[in-house]
Amino acid sequence: MVKLNINGADHSFDGDPSMPLLWYLRDVLGLTGTKFGCGMALCGACTVHKDGLAIRSCITPLSAAVGSKIRTIEAVGANGLDPVQKAWIEVNAPQCGYCQSGQIMQAIALLESKPHPTDQDIDDGMAGNICRCGTYQRIRAAIKLAAERGA
Amino acid sequence: MRNIENVSRRGFLKGVVGTGAFVLAVRTVPPVFAGEPVPDGQTEADRAPLHPDVFVGIERDGTVHIVAHRSEMGTAIRTTLPLVVADELDADWNRVKIEQAIGDKRYGDQNTDGSHSIRSFFDTMRECGASARWMLVEAAAGQWNVPARECSTEPHTVVHQKSGRKLGYGELAVAAAKLDVPRKNQLTFKKPSEWRYIGKGKTSYDLENLCTGKAIYGMDAKIEGMIYASIEHPPVYGGKVRSYDEQEALKVSGVHQTILIDPFKPPAAFQPLGGVAVLAENSWAAFQGRKKLKINWDSGVNETYDSAEYKKELQATARKPAKVIRSVGDASAALAAASGSDVVEAEYYVPLLAHAPMEPMVALADFKDGKATIWAPTQNPQAVQAIVSTQLGIPKENVVCNVTLLGGGFGRKSKPDYVAEAAVLSEKVGRPVKVVWTREDDIKFDYYNAVAGMYFKAAVDLKGKPTAWLQRSVFPPITSIFDVNAVYGDPPHLAQGWTDMPYDLPNLSIENGPAKAHVRIGWLRSVANIYHAFGVQCFTDELAGRAHRDPCEYLLDLIGPPRTIDFKNVEYPNYGASLETYPWETGRLRQVTELVAEKSGWAKKKSVKGHGFGIATHRSFLAYVATVVEVEVNDQGDIQIPRVDTAVDAGLIANPEITRAQFEGAAVFGTSIVRTGEITARNGVIQQSNFNDYPVARINEAPQQTNVYIVRSSAPPAGVGEPGVPPFVAAFCNAIHAATGKRVRNLPLSSSGLFG
Numbered sequence: 001m002v003k004l005n006i007n008g009a010d011h012s013f014d015g016d017p018s019m020p021l022l023w024y025l026r027d028v029l030g031l032t033g034t035k036f037g038c039g040m041a042l043c044g045a046c047t048v049h050k051d052g053l054a055i056r057s058c059i060t061p062l063s064a065a066v067g068s069k070i071r072t073i074e075a076v077g078a079n080g081l082d083p084v085q086k087a088w089i090e091v092n093a094p095q096c097g098y099c100q101s102g103q104i105m106q107a108i109a110l111l112e113s114k115p116h117p118t119d120q121d122i123d124d125g126m127a128g129n130i131c132r133c134g135t136y137q138r139i140r141a142a143i144k145l146a147a148e149r150g151a
Numbered sequence: 152m153r154n155i156e157n158v159s160r161r162g163f164l165k166g167v168v169g170t171g172a173f174v175l176a177v178r179t180v181p182p183v184f185a186g187e188p189v190p191d192g193q194t195e196a197d198r199a200p201l202h203p204d205v206f207v208g209i210e211r212d213g214t215v216h217i218v219a220h221r222s223e224m225g226t227a228i229r230t231t232l233p234l235v236v237a238d239e240l241d242a243d244w245n246r247v248k249i250e251q252a253i254g255d256k257r258y259g260d261q262n263t264d265g266s267h268s269i270r271s272f273f274d275t276m277r278e279c280g281a282s283a284r285w286m287l288v289e290a291a292a293g294q295w296n297v298p299a300r301e302c303s304t305e306p307h308t309v310v311h312q313k314s315g316r317k318l319g320y321g322e323l324a325v326a327a328a329k330l331d332v333p334r335k336n337q338l339t340f341k342k343p344s345e346w347r348y349i350g351k352g353k354t355s356y357d358l359e360n361l362c363t364g365k366a367i368y369g370m371d372a373k374i375e376g377m378i379y380a381s382i383e384h385p386p387v388y389g390g391k392v393r394s395y396d397e398q399e400a401l402k403v404s405g406v407h408q409t410i411l412i413d414p415f416k417p418p419a420a421f422q423p424l425g426g427v428a429v430l431a432e433n434s435w436a437a438f439q440g441r442k443k444l445k446i447n448w449d450s451g452v453n454e455t456y457d458s459a460e461y462k463k464e465l466q467a468t469a470r471k472p473a474k475v476i477r478s479v480g481d482a483s484a485a486l487a488a489a490s491g492s493d494v495v496e497a498e499y500y501v502p503l504l505a506h507a508p509m510e511p512m513v514a515l516a517d518f519k520d521g522k523a524t525i526w527a528p529t530q531n532p533q534a535v536q537a538i539v540s541t542q543l544g545i546p547k548e549n550v551v552c553n554v555t556l557l558g559g560g561f562g563r564k565s566k567p568d569y570v571a572e573a574a575v576l577s578e579k580v581g582r583p584v585k586v587v588w589t590r591e592d593d594i595k596f597d598y599y600n601a602v603a604g605m606y607f608k609a610a611v612d613l614k615g616k617p618t619a620w621l622q623r624s625v626f627p628p629i630t631s632i633f634d635v636n637a638v639y640g641d642p643p644h645l646a647q648g649w650t651d652m653p654y655d656l657p658n659l660s661i662e663n664g665p666a667k668a669h670v671r672i673g674w675l676r677s678v679a680n681i682y683h684a685f686g687v688q689c690f691t692d693e694l695a696g697r698a699h700r701d702p703c704e705y706l707l708d709l710i711g712p713p714r715t716i717d718f719k720n721v722e723y724p725n726y727g728a729s730l731e732t733y734p735w736e737t738g739r740l741r742q743v744t745e746l747v748a749e750k751s752g753w754a755k756k757k758s759v760k761g762h763g764f765g766i767a768t769h770r771s772f773l774a775y776v777a778t779v780v781e782v783e784v785n786d787q788g789d790i791q792i793p794r795v796d797t798a799v800d801a802g803l804i805a806n807p808e809i810t811r812a813q814f815e816g817a818a819v820f821g822t823s824i825v826r827t828g829e830i831t832a833r834n835g836v837i838q839q840s841n842f843n844d845y846p847v848a849r850i851n852e853a854p855q856q857t858n859v860y861i862v863r864s865s866a867p868p869a870g871v872g873e874p875g876v877p878p879f880v881a882a883f884c885n886a887i888h889a890a891t892g893k894r895v896r897n898l899p900l901s902s903s904g905l906f907g
Contacts, residue, residue, distance in 0.1 A: 015404065015405065016404050016405070016435075016436070019433075019435045019436075020435060023433055023434050023435035026371075026434070027379065027432075027433035027434055027435070028433065030373065032364070032367070032370070032371035032373075033363070033364020033365065034364070035368075035370065035509070035510070035558070036370060036434070036511070036587075037509050037510075037511075037590065038590040038841055038842050039438075039589055039590060039841075040590070040841055040842075040843065042590075042841055042842040042843055043509065043590075043842055045509055072364070073363065073364035074363075074364055076363075076364075077363055081359075081362075081363070085362045085363060088362045089354075089358055089359060089362055092354045092355075092358065092808060092812065093362075094225075094355070094358065094361040094362060095225030095226070095227075095812060095813075095816055096223075096224050096225030096508070096509065096510075096556070096557060096558050096559045096560075097225070097357070097360075097361030097362075097366055097556070097558075098368060098370075098508075098509040098510045098558025098559060099509045099558075100361055100362060101364045104362060119855075122850065123850055123851035124851075126850045127849045127850055127851045128849075129849075129850070130509065130842060130847055130849060131509070131819075131850075132507060132508055132509045132559050132561075132820075132847055133225045133509075133559060133816045133819075134815060134816035134817070134818065134819025134820055134822075134848070134853060135812070135815070135816065136819060136848075136849075136850040136853045137815050137853075137854070137855070137856060137857060138812070138815070139850065140850065140855075
């Protein structure tokens with residue numbers, strides 16, 4: 001039995017503790033905002049926050065999430081849009097949108113550690129998140145916009 | 152040929168609109184889109200009693216419902232087509248709700264690919280909106296007892312100017328529902344100057360949901376009683392299971408059972424590939440169980456396929472005379488007569504490419520009581536109906552295909568093999584099954600963009616201008632998935648930048664040689680234009696360099712003065728459009744080339760070592776596009792792309808902001824193709840598996856700034872989703888040459904050996 005704290009709520013699970021957090025979120029809890037893209041921490045579509053840090057839920061076993069606070073896209077802006085989400089909307093960042101939950105979670109974590117990121121900081125912070133539609137230019141603009149406003 | 156019917160009392164849109172709502176159904180004879188063999192042919196749709204492309208319904212509270220019948224994969228088409236309806240209806244966009252259509256032949260063509268949604272349905276959408284507006288005006292005029300011509304509209308309201316009276320659309324819905332639909336010649340369309348939305352655009356209807364995780368993709372579909380499946384496919388195309396042992400797989404926690412899926416009967420088309428499915432309580436358990444399967448494979452005839460050997464064969468074929476598909480003058484005589492130093496030859500090569508949309512293939516099927524209900528991220532819901540019907544032996548009408556949002560498509564999701572898998576499994580286990588492909592499945596079992604070898608030979612005069620030009624391409628055709636014997640390019644794909652090579656030359660021979668497919672070949676964003684534009688536009692750049700000419704001036708010189716290309720006695724399908732409506736106008740190609748040169752400051756930009764500029768131009772999907780790429784290359788051979796400029800003439804643009812985004816994305820898509828896009832095979836097995844060995848461009852590798860310049864045009868609308876890719880690829884490679892002196896003739900860079 002593993003005990004987890006997700007978006008402020010306690011959960012317990014008696015299945016395989018080696019199951020990655022991603023599949024617990026998606027298939028068990030039905031929190032489908034976090035996406036499956038690669039299963040190997042190569043694309044960032046599954047990015048969530050563990051105690052405020054961006055992690056790849058597709059390679060994080062449930063056992064490694066015990067005792068931590070997990071936050072997913074569903075909790076971001078649950079009470080009104082987050083400034084990062086507002087910036088994303090303002091610059092019309094998404095195309096298909098599938099990667100954008102992960103991009104936004106990554107960007108929020110980046111802005112926590114670097115409130116005024118340079119282009120190099122954005123490259124370094126966001127290079128783990130793939131967007132196959134190619135919205136990078138707008139993601140960069142959205143991060144800068146959110147930073148300007150002190151997200 | 153179009154018809155609009157008032158179906159307010161016939162139950163259409165039931166469950167969407169309330170009683171008394173006003174509902175119009177628009178039908179059109181669907182255009183035959185020549186580039187796309189559709190297994191579910193067009194004729195049946197033509198014969199159907201009612202095949203509307205769109206429904207529009209107006210509720211008594213004024214809510215306007217518009218059905219989007221095309222699939223949403225990031226182009227915002229499910230926003231832009233309804234936006235056209237809303238404009239002619241003079242509806243307030245804030246009161247419009249969009250419903251996604253299920254697959255149904257009554258909608259006409261639903262295969263969302265080939266960049267043709269706007270051009271095929273723009274007029275239909277306008278007529279639909281204008282008809283509904285006409286009826287609302289008539290209804291108001293009737294209530295006021297005034298002539299309809301004295302009435303006009305402002306958003307969501309009919310106004311009688313003289314008396315100042317106004318009635319909202321919702322208040323008029325019941326009365327309008329009782330009227331006959333106007334004939335087309337009774338309609339008045341808005342003047343372009345009166346458009347509120349067309350040409351101005353709106354962001355995606357789904358934008359907020361895309362940023363909050365609330366948007367529902369195929370991967371997110373869920374119904375009661377659903378079980379998850381993961382399938383081990385035959386590693387070699389056309390292989391099958393000899394025997395397998397499921398014991399260890401069944402021991403994995405959460406695994407329920409395994410099921411053998413039959414191999415396909417050639418041709419593969421959209422049939423499941425076959426293999427062994429593991430069904431489990433969740434995706435993870437299914438993946439784990441699958442790893443424990445022990446399968447004895449019969450690899451079949453493609454076991455000897457080796458992509459390195461295949462490349463040599465393609466190139467050898469490309470050097471030999473082949474089928475002539477278009478010729479001017481006598482290129483072979485002119486080439487033979489030219490002296491050796493005036494003859495230039497080059498070979499170009501593009502490997503197989505995978506689509507790799509961010510959402511891997513996934514589908515949910517529920518087969519019950521002879522009826523299959525599907526939820527799938529599909530570009531082609533009618534192809535889903537067709538393949539599921541064939542696989543299960545049920546009528547197409549008994550296949551309901553719900554279309555979710557697509558997490559990218561790029562052409563892959565036009566081919567519903569993965570949906571058929573879910574349907575077959577649901578039928579076998581008697582409960583809903585969701586098939587989830589891993590990224591490895593996606594990369595290894597794609598319908599790849601064709602590998603292509605190209606050979607060019609030109610004779611040049613004293614000024615370096617070609618007096619004769621031979622170009623020969625060899626690639627396994629997409630038609631091979633429908634006909635195992637197909638080896639030559641089919642006219643629609645040869646027409647993608649090959650048959651229509653636009654230079655004004657006295658001697659020209661355009662040829663195509665045979666190549667047999669050993670994997671599934673399919674459409675990928677821009678399709679054959681990718682390799683054709685790469686070859687033609689880079690070879691042009693080579694000739695410009697040889698002649699010590701400015702590449703842009705030289706390019707314009709070869710395009711020649713504005714003219715319409717004559718395709719008399721040449722099979723040129725023109726993307727399924729008529730040459731009268733969409734002639735091939737070299738003047739428009741010139742114009743975008745000159746525009747991008749001006750906007751990028753080409754004339755002032757001089758390439759130096761480590762810093763280069765490249766240019767290319769291309770017409771595809773009826774749009775004319777020219778691109779300038781700037782690159783920086785350091786001593787280690789690391790390449791950065793500080794800036795891209797792209798000029799676009801795609802005729803009338805319905806949604807400019809979305810169009811710009813498509814061209815920005817195309818530059819990134821092209822970056823992936825040039826840098827690292829390559830699928831290889833050994834012993835018939837695809838060697839790549841995930842984003843580690845099939846890398847796609849990341850934020851630090853993509854162009855830092857792509858500027859898009861849209862030509863204001865009243866020409867009929869052309870495509871915008873695909874046309875940005877081909878000229879980008881060539882311009883990028885030309886820029887690399889300008890910065891390094893290294894000519895990129897073999898893609899991708901990562902295996903070209905040019906840069907470490």
